[in-house]
Amino acid sequence: DTEVTQTPKHLVMGMTNKKSLKCEQHMGHRAMYWYKQKAKKPPELMFVYSYEKLSINESVPSRFSPECPNSSLLNLHLHALQPEDSALYLCASSQDRTGGTDTQYFGPGTRLTVL
Amino acid sequence: AQSVTQLDSQVPVFEEAPVELRCNYSSSVSVYLFWYVQYPNQGLQLLLKYLSGSTLVKGINGFEAEFNKSQTSFHLRKPSVHISDTAEYFCAVRPYGGSQGNLIFGKGTKLSVKP
Numbered sequence: 001d002t003e004v005t006q007t008p009k010h011l012v013m014g015m016t017n018k019k020s021l022k023c024e025q026h027m028g029h030r031a032m033y034w035y036k037q038k039a040k041k042p043p044e045l046m047f048v049y050s051y052e053k054l055s056i057n058e059s060v061p062s063r064f065s066p067e068c069p070n071s072s073l074l075n076l077h078l079h080a081l082q083p084e085d086s087a088l089y090l091c092a093s094s095q096d097r098t099g100g101t102d103t104q105y106f107g108p109g110t111r112l113t114v115l
Numbered sequence: 116a117q118s119v120t121q122l123d124s125q126v127p128v129f130e131e132a133p134v135e136l137r138c139n140y141s142s143s144v145s146v147y148l149f150w151y152v153q154y155p156n157q158g159l160q161l162l163l164k165y166l167s168g169s170t171l172v173k174g175i176n177g178f179e180a181e182f183n184k185s186q187t188s189f190h191l192r193k194p195s196v197h198i199s200d201t202a203e204y205f206c207a208v209r210p211y212g213g214s215q216g217n218l219i220f221g222k223g224t225k226l227s228v229k230p
Contacts, residue, residue, distance in 0.1 A: 006158075041222070045218070090159065101166050102209070103161065106158040109157070
């Protein structure tokens with residue numbers, strides 16, 4: 001089973017709202033990722049968690065706040081977003097092997113629209 | 116540093132025709148190579164990967180790719196496409212010893228299969 005699930009599928013929020021995106025995997029993977037994907041562009045890495053600790057933050061604005069409550073769950077808390085933050089947010093996971101052979105498996109994404 | 120070039124942004128093809136999607140990379144170190152497919156309004160799905168061994172890699176849905184180290188290429192091929200193959204295809208690389216976050220994507224190739 002190589003499934004990563006994400007909820008919700010779609011989210012519309014105002015600039016003053018607070019919302020959260022959720023991601024879950026049950027493959028025993030120890031690395032989890034958040035990507036942002038704008039239309040007709042490749043995914044851009046936002047955050048990486050390794051063994052439930054934040055290991056990479058690609059200079060993402062503080063209005064995006066990741067959280068990894070346990071090895072199977074990854075959240076992305078959103079607050080005071082801007083319309084330009086509208087995008088597809090993808091979660092991925094991997095075994096976290098060293099040496100680069102690690103393979104990332106992606107979820108279906110959450111389509112976020114900020115009004 | 117690494118970079119990935121997908122030479123065609125769009126590839127239109129008729130159903131049952133063969134197709135090749137081109138991917139070239141640049142890297143000062145050896146790399147692992149991946150192809151992902153993204154169907155409309157969905158996340159990324161791993162098509163195939165080259166980690167080591169035979170340079171001809173077979174993936175899902177009848178796709179295959181060949182790693183050519185001398186030409187730094189990893190072109191994706193399918194002998195006969197279906198309407199359902201219409202999607203965006205992303206080539207990606209990770210350097211040997213790279214961290215979990217170091218997955219570099221090309222800009223994508225949109226494959227449009229016409230009846």
